[in-house]
Amino acid sequence: MKQSPDMARLEQVLRSGRIVRGGFLGTDRRPLAEIIEADRAAVTRRGLTCERIAGRMAELTAAAMGRLGTWVDAGGGLQVRAEEHKGLIVCPWPHPARCRKRITTARRSETGQALQWTDLSIHLIGKHAFFQGRESAFRMEPDALIDFLGLTGEATAEDAGIWPTPKR
């Protein structure tokens, strides 16, 4: 299916290194709409929404803020730290959203397993259901991310994948 001109133009921006080095899509050759659709489906299968995942990530980042890059216990067996750099980064979607250049690192205290995301990642996941392309610098696999955050969806028959809950 051909993408709309808006979508095609957006994909071009995402593939280019105009906003982040190497672009947002990494080595992923799938069309943008397909990437988003696949990740959104993965999230739906777990009975969750992208907003909820982004909300949890934002909570963790908020917990680390004000501690100037040192580790903070965020509860739930997670430790977080947020490192900030000067400057702002713009959202590639055509709307005026700007994020600070802040990188949050979260690690599970018992396993030492760690994940990193930026403020822009939170925005992209929450607002655009975009988890970035395979092998790009800040790609997050929806399933791995959900497991890491320890989120669980309401396990109803609807979430089995056939009849999703309406967005409201």
Added chain:
Amino acid sequence: MAQAVLAVLAISGVAAMLALILVVAERFIARYGSCTIDINQGTRQITIEGGKSLLNVLTEEKLFIPSACGGRGTCGYCKVTIREGGGPILPTETPFLTADEQEQGLRLSCQVKVRNDLVIKIPEELLSVREYTAVCEKIEDLTYDMKRFILRLQEPDRIDYVPGQYVQLLCPPYPGSDEEVYRAYSIASDPAETGRVDLIIRRVPNGICTTWCFEHLQEGQTVRINGPYGEFRLSDNPAPALFIAGGSGMAPFVSILHQMEHAHDTRSVRYFYGGNQVRDLCLLDEMKRFEEHLEDFTFVPVVAEPGPEESWDGRRGLVTEAVSEEFDNLADYEAYLCGSPGMIDAAIKVLKSLGIDKARVYYDKFA
């Protein structure tokens, strides 16, 4: 046979005619002729061929309007006031302009196409901004993720700036980044040396410009900068001053301390400089030298969590905690901040609780 020839001729003829019409149309329709842009009521007048965006035209004329997105209309920085000739506000601009700004005639210069004479107004300080070519004379490692780049100016070969101001460094396209971008860095050199600009740059993971500086920029290479910009500077008020910085936020203070040394400034200065570990701190020796040479200067490095192999007998904790432990009341002080936005927010909170007047807290908003 005859028909084949006729067919080819007829189709070629029609195609050629259409092409001709398009070329003629392009000449008459897509040409805007020469347009005159009047800047700040005749301070400067430029005449150019119309058809390009106002931002491009101004950049070509060496008038640098700060812009972070490179003319895509997503950052909303490149606002200029257009008094006459700007045409209607485009849908791509409206998200960035408040009703007040629209009333005043503010526009995004990257979205406005020059199609007729314009009368515009830009901030006075931008008129003194120049573009410089410089040779990167030396690259020094300051810490594991910070370097100092010493630039020797070529053309023009000297720069006038107020310590505390910043310049924009042009990062050319390189593998992984396909466009020129500009990034702002504070000047960290002695203002007496007018032919030299030092930049202290901390590596940003996957950052476009810092990756270029750390991996591609070589000593002896020519770079381009423009500037100076910014309002951050030492005030004329002799009140005691409190500097708070973290990481590469050290940069403007180096310049300011040099300035104080030359001017035999006797005001009292306390400088709190924070890092997570000892390895995050830079230029400690240089600060020691300033302590010896300046009348009343104390440098207080603060480390949050010294690493297991690091020895540290200085202060521990966050830089903001160190400030609130040290002082009970800052009402007489002026505060100067440079660091990450998070540090600035945290510092402002602490300073307010210590009774400092908000109008006497200075920091650069380019962050």
Added chain:
Amino acid sequence: MSLSQELQTALVVCFSAVFTQNILLTLFLGMCPFTSVSREVRTALGLGGAVVFVMTCTVVLNWMAYHWLLVKLDLEFFRFVLFIVIIAAFVQFVEMVIDRYSPRLYQNLGIFLPLITVNCAILGASLFMVIRDYTLLVSLGWGFGAGVGWLLAILAMAGIRQRLDESRVPVGLRGPGITLIIAGLMALAFIGFSGVLG
């Protein structure tokens, strides 16, 4: 055929092109943008408007080129090449004019114009005009009607799809799948119009 008769035929052709002979829903031309650019009513309206304009003008231009040039030279088989070239040149020209005189319209419509050049419905409209032997005036009615019909169909689809975002679509059918099913249902509904004009 007298002028008034011709005018009447043009009106009938125009009306039937909108409803009974809808170029999208009964002839299934221009499906590609129909499935991909029908997510929002606003963009659908932009594209639809551009189609109406380009279709009306190119059908008329192509009628002139066909009857006054190709038929005279006995080169009818060349109509495909000629029509495409004329459509492409016309779109270029219009884009240039809009850019010059109405930046606002250019912002809204501009991105859709190049997309239209390769739209099969535009070429299809010109080819039907030849097959059905329309006169110039009737062609005008046909081109306009076909464009409006296309606009109507994509607008209806965009409206439905906006509603669809809120509803429970089986996972496997999301996106193009459900769009095609809806298109089929809409086509059935439009067949209901076929009795209107005998």
